[in-house]
Amino acid sequence: MYDRPPGLSISQKESKLLKIRFYILVLAASAAWSQPITPVEPALAEIAATRWFQQSAISPDGSHVAYVEALTAPGKSAIYVGGSAPIRISAGDGKAACDEESVAWSPDSKQLAFLSDCAKADQFEVYIAPAAGGAARQITHLTGLLQNPHWSPDGKRIAMLFTENLPHRAGPLDPVPPDSGVMESKIYEQRLAVADVATASTHQISPANMYIYEFDWSPDGRSFAVSAAQGMGDNNWWIAQIYTMSAAGGDLKPVYKPGVQQQIAEPQWSHDGKSILFIGGIMSDEGSTGGELYQVPAAGGGEARSLTPGINSSVADFSWPKDSKYVYFSEHYDGGSAVSQIDPASGQTERMWQGDETIFTMDGGGVALSADGKKSTVVRSSWDKAPEVWAGPVGSWSKLTHANEARLPLWGEAKSLHWNSDGFRVQGWLIYPKPYDPSRKYPMVVSIHGGPASSMKPAWPRPGFNATLLSQQGYFVLLPNPRGSYGQGEKFTMANVKDFGGGDLRDVLAGVDEAVRTASIDSNRVGVTGWSYGGFMTMWTVTQTNRFRAAVAGAGIANWQSYYGENSIDQWMLPYFGATVYDDPAVYAKSSAIDYIKNVKTPTLVVVGDRDGECPAPQSYEFWHALRDLGVKTEMVIYPNEGHRFHTAAHQKDVLVRMIAWFNENLK
DSSP states (O other): OOOOOOOOOOOOHHHHHHHHHHHHHHHHHHHHHHHHTTTTTHHHHHHHOOOEEEEEEEEESOEEOOOOEESSSSOOEEESSSSOOOOEOOOOOOOSOOOOOEEEEEEEEEEEEEEEEEESSOOOOOOOEEETOOOOOEEEOOEEEEEEHHHHHHHHEEEEEEEEEESOOOTTTTTTOOOSSSSOOOOEEEEEEEETTHHHHHHEOOTEEEEEEEEETTTTSSEEEEEEEOOOOHHGGGGGEEEEEEETOOOOEEEOOOOOOOEEEEEEETSSSSSSEEEEEEOTTTTTTTTTEEEEEETTSSEEEETTTOSSSSSEEEEEOTTSOOEEEEEEEEEEEEEEETTTTTEEEEEEEEESHHHHHHHOOOEOOOTTSSSSEEEEEOOSSEEEEEEEOOOOOOOOOOOTTTTOOOOOOEEEEEEEEEEEEEEEEEOSSSOOOSSOOEEEEEEOOSSSOOOOOOOOOOOOSSGGGGGGGTEEEEEEEEESSSSSSSHHHTTTTTTTTTTTHHHHHHHHHHHHHHEEEEEEEEEEEEEEEHHHHHHHHHHHOOOOSSEEEOOOSHHHHHHHHOSSGGGGGHHHHHHHHTHHHHHHHHHOOGGGGGOOOOOOEEEETTTTTOHHHHHHHHHHHHHHHHTOOOEEEEEOOOOOSOOOHHHHHHHHHHHHHHHHHHOO
């Protein structure tokens, strides 16, 4: 949700010192990588050996499941159909590693459309291949980024998102280009394009001045529903509106403009073509979806009606199979996941499954369904079960893959906790040390998730900054879902508006009390950490209380006022703060940790990527600089060529090892 800074606001002398320190830290980090770190190595090996699935998709007739598996080569993936003896679907020879993904079944269940860069590295093209295996045929010949191919209802065309001449695939989590020269914004418009399957001709059909985020074919194949906005795509997702447009191309027709505190996701047509369904709610990150399910007249001019008013969960994804009267939606629910069905005509809703795990089919949410809704597929993962592809009726799935059966959790047992705070019922996860002896007291680290519109759910740990692994170092780990999180309804998610660090910190502190009451935790040895919004909360927490004896702030935000001018996607901030920083600076200052910096006594490690566009490095530098000058124990590590999400394996390991070392030094 954040973008690049224009530069560091420091003197030339400070800049030189920072560069010197930066290279010293890089050399120190390099030395650390070469040293064996015995305690954490077994867990890292389990994670490294894990096979990861990126997507699963079921054919409309329910007979076959396709899935995408990440390969060991970085940035490469492969497509398979089937279970125990899967068939490889590829545009290449099946031997060379390519990036192949974004599977879409044809309406007759006989073919697969997918993206592949086998012909030219880092250049996706759309291919189609027989589902039973065989040669793939290239459908597009384009230059730029292609995403999300979808078949038309008659199977004669494939629509996709296309960003012409985009030099590389990148998003807000990736490293931003270094700043130099005259500052300007180069806008690459993501447009809707349609390819004819028979002739392999492709045309861009949406207007050049509109950035298309998502789309859906109308039931008759004559129109599209889209979410779109003018201007730079990374910045304007938060103000996107719903439109319709002809499948032949032309102007967009406005359908629905959400309010400031509502973002939209996944516009989909109703079966009769008279209305459009979508997810609406306050959302802090594109792709991290949660809210209620809405319906609005497709002709425009009508009011949006919530189909799930007051639901005590957050809708994460939904699908309306063409031969079913029910809409199926997946949910963030009470720290876990759920799947429900609703009849839009009657409003009757039924919970079909819920579990303490993470489920997804693609882009973080959902269940893929057959045309009649009776069969489905999903990727399932939890703290004690590594990811696998499952298939079958919703909630009665059978394991389709067995790729990770040898993986063992080397971290402790996780228990769901609940506590009351300001009238809210808050949930969190408490991970026990491994091994655990109930007769002794253990230190605890509180890890606050990013977002803030997100939730901490059980999932097999990934490489990098992951506090879960502290459990095998002899720590309890508390993972709270305070107000602002998904999983307790929209009122709960909106409860931190104009109050960053206020009520959500009270929720966290109440969670610490509950954890200490519940388990054998030494209340005098508690630490706090987090990344992104969790990094902000870490910085904020140590300015508000001295309860924590150690802190690790990852990619945090120290000063909301300066931050507003350091990023180029300020649209995300208006729903939460209610105004720009120029119109209401006080509401930004209210939650800025730097304004309370003299209260800090807690030893704090600060880590960030040097090209982080979401939470720019100057924010971390500002916080560390103040702690250093005030005599608080601190250290800062800036990782070269890294964005908000670290991609270099050595950096992923180093940031974890440094976090463990910092807590060991200051809590043990």
